[in-house]
Amino acid sequence: MSPTADTALPTSIDDTLARLAALDYVADRQLATGVYLALKLQRPLFLEGEPGTGKTEIARTLAAMLGRPLIRLQCYEGLDLAGAAYEWNYGRQMMEIRLAEGTGMQRDALAAELFSERFLTKRALLQAIDPANAVPPVLLIDELDRADEPFEAFLLEVLADYQITIPELGTVKAPPGRPPIVILTSNRTREIHDAVKRRCLYHWVDFPDAARELDILRRRVPGASDELARQIVAFVQKLRSIELYKLPGIAETIEWTRALMELDAVVLDPEVIQHTLGVLLKYQDDIVRLQGSEAARLLAQVREEARVVAG
Amino acid sequence: MLFGQSSPGRLAENVMHFARVLRSAGMPVGSDRVMTALAALQVAGLESKRDFHAVLAACLVDRAEHRALFDQAFVLFWRDPDLMGRMRALLLPKVNVKDGATPPPENRRLGEALFPHQPNKPPDEPEQDQIEINAELTWNDREVLRQADFDTMSADEWREAQRLLRALNLVFEPLPTRRSRRATRPGRPDWRATLAAMARHGGELGDLRWRAPRQQPAPLVVLADISGSMSRYSRMLLHFAHALGHADAKVESFVFGTRLTRTTRLLKSRDPDLAVGQVVRAVADWSGGTRITTSLHEFNQRWARRVLSGRSTVLLISDGLEHGDTTALAHEMDRLHKCCRRLVWLNPLLRFEQFEPRAAGIKAMLPFVDRFLPAHNLNSLADLVAVLARRDDDARSGRPPH
Numbered sequence: 001m002s003p004t005a006d007t008a009l010p011t012s013i014d015d016t017l018a019r020l021a022a023l024d025y026v027a028d029r030q031l032a033t034g035v036y037l038a039l040k041l042q043r044p045l046f047l048e049g050e051p052g053t054g055k056t057e058i059a060r061t062l063a064a065m066l067g068r069p070l071i072r073l074q075c076y077e078g079l080d081l082a083g084a085a086y087e088w089n090y091g092r093q094m095m096e097i098r099l100a101e102g103t104g105m106q107r108d109a110l111a112a113e114l115f116s117e118r119f120l121t122k123r124a125l126l127q128a129i130d131p132a133n134a135v136p137p138v139l140l141i142d143e144l145d146r147a148d149e150p151f152e153a154f155l156l157e158v159l160a161d162y163q164i165t166i167p168e169l170g171t172v173k174a175p176p177g178r179p180p181i182v183i184l185t186s187n188r189t190r191e192i193h194d195a196v197k198r199r200c201l202y203h204w205v206d207f208p209d210a211a212r213e214l215d216i217l218r219r220r221v222p223g224a225s226d227e228l229a230r231q232i233v234a235f236v237q238k239l240r241s242i243e244l245y246k247l248p249g250i251a252e253t254i255e256w257t258r259a260l261m262e263l264d265a266v267v268l269d270p271e272v273i274q275h276t277l278g279v280l281l282k283y284q285d286d287i288v289r290l291q292g293s294e295a296a297r298l299l300a301q302v303r304e305e306a307r308v309v310a311g
Numbered sequence: 312m313l314f315g316q317s318s319p320g321r322l323a324e325n326v327m328h329f330a331r332v333l334r335s336a337g338m339p340v341g342s343d344r345v346m347t348a349l350a351a352l353q354v355a356g357l358e359s360k361r362d363f364h365a366v367l368a369a370c371l372v373d374r375a376e377h378r379a380l381f382d383q384a385f386v387l388f389w390r391d392p393d394l395m396g397r398m399r400a401l402l403l404p405k406v407n408v409k410d411g412a413t414p415p416p417e418n419r420r421l422g423e424a425l426f427p428h429q430p431n432k433p434p435d436e437p438e439q440d441q442i443e444i445n446a447e448l449t450w451n452d453r454e455v456l457r458q459a460d461f462d463t464m465s466a467d468e469w470r471e472a473q474r475l476l477r478a479l480n481l482v483f484e485p486l487p488t489r490r491s492r493r494a495t496r497p498g499r500p501d502w503r504a505t506l507a508a509m510a511r512h513g514g515e516l517g518d519l520r521w522r523a524p525r526q527q528p529a530p531l532v533v534l535a536d537i538s539g540s541m542s543r544y545s546r547m548l549l550h551f552a553h554a555l556g557h558a559d560a561k562v563e564s565f566v567f568g569t570r571l572t573r574t575t576r577l578l579k580s581r582d583p584d585l586a587v588g589q590v591v592r593a594v595a596d597w598s599g600g601t602r603i604t605t606s607l608h609e610f611n612q613r614w615a616r617r618v619l620s621g622r623s624t625v626l627l628i629s630d631g632l633e634h635g636d637t638t639a640l641a642h643e644m645d646r647l648h649k650c651c652r653r654l655v656w657l658n659p660l661l662r663f664e665q666f667e668p669r670a671a672g673i674k675a676m677l678p679f680v681d682r683f684l685p686a687h688n689l690n691s692l693a694d695l696v697a698v699l700a701r702r703d704d705d706a707r708s709g710r711p712p713h
Binding site: 013037 | 341343347354366368506611620
């Protein structure tokens, strides 16, 4: 296949699924539909779901799949235009003023010169829509729920029209027909404003079912034995059915598998689970709950179910 | 195939109709979303029913809690594209009894949206006494009213109390944010404005421009106990919460008896009587028993991470009379305490002068509370407003959100 065909947009939902899978991202059909539509309709894709379910990963995979650079904007409280879109380089502007004093530059000319593109520091959002980009990048706006509400308002112009208005300079707009691919993620620690969601396609990323989780695990941790992977997936799926403060995501499953392999575990046993719970569960209350007989009980259940299925 | 190839116009019409059904079932589906859905269906989604569902979901849903509603509506609506026929069938219930399959558990809201012409059950009778007040209370009466216990007020007094409540000047604890605004006093220099000014003046450095941290009222979360012993107080506190909700801070409210119900949206209605009435109707266990531990547990488990930030003040309104496992109660209180900035407990039992926290439930809860206040008359609510408005750094030393 020629390199251009490699990085072309997928042609159908099935094609999207297959090409994501080729990069070891096992998506469910609904997510693939969302991705396909986002690419086809050139709309941002808003992904919401529990932490560790592969929301950020999809942006990385898309960038690799389409051969686009990935621009990531990590949100945090107090993130403002200067951190997200652009900032004037005050130091250089100051220098320019000093130099202008020497040459006796006109006031108007100086004002125009000071706020020209030369003195602009581009941050993630502006980089993503920069008309100078050779290929439109993938823009990942990660954990939007961590930013405060005023920041969401900054995003509206970018999400709707792929443009940013800089008062001193004018409007910067992505080249027509070639906007960046925008992925927004949220862990839903708060509700994102409807105005943002309205401009996006929405998908709730759920925990994978056992078959898909096993598939993901085999691709991501190829060294794990079949038996171990099966047990791990069954155990984690079991964990998600009991009431925990924070359920383990697929990221935790992968981490745990790696940890178990480091410990040379061949099968799960209560003791090794006990020692590695901290990889899987991130709240003390949850860990306390599983300590002692509970983990052993769950494991026994998992084994029993496996025996029923096999026998 | 869902639709005949020969009738492409039918699809648009049906999608629009479907959107209308979703809208009347309470999902905010704007016409722009419908346009997106139609555009999306041009590129995908007509191969199978599953894809069709996925495409419509991606375009029309924008909230996790609407997914179940959407799925049900989808099944109902697209099971039989001839909706009109279905509606007609439903209006003639006698004829169709032999249609054996058990219907899926349909949302009542959805049912009303799909078949709006069905006679609805009559609205619940308003419980409030409908007495008109024709005379303004004198100042003296008002003084008496301020001291009066909510539990023993007459209907007139109750109404007047609500009016006074609305007149309270609601200010919340102002907290600095990480955003800044222009300021006249030296603080953080505003380089952008300074350089713009310098450019205008040909590079001469005049005065530096400044910025200062912007302040924002602390968000508030109200957790109101509506069990039998508390119902009178809680009703007034719901009025209070309603008034709070129309101040400029973010207010979330929940009520609990035997289980927890989120009432933020219900209290959004402008008319306080209407809003509180809606809450009463929506909550099944009004004036029933109370299970503080399970309710707090549910709040911690399901809502705390979504509605509490490290800046929130929590108002817990309860008498704390929990008969049951108090270690579990203490555990839940501890967690709640850790997830917010201030935990204020309003307890109407405090109106008794010789109140001592003897009940096991109260003893278990008290160590985790930052402020413990009475809430049985207007004066105590006015005191509460004062507490809320004050900058409260010594409630505990600054702590990061969990």
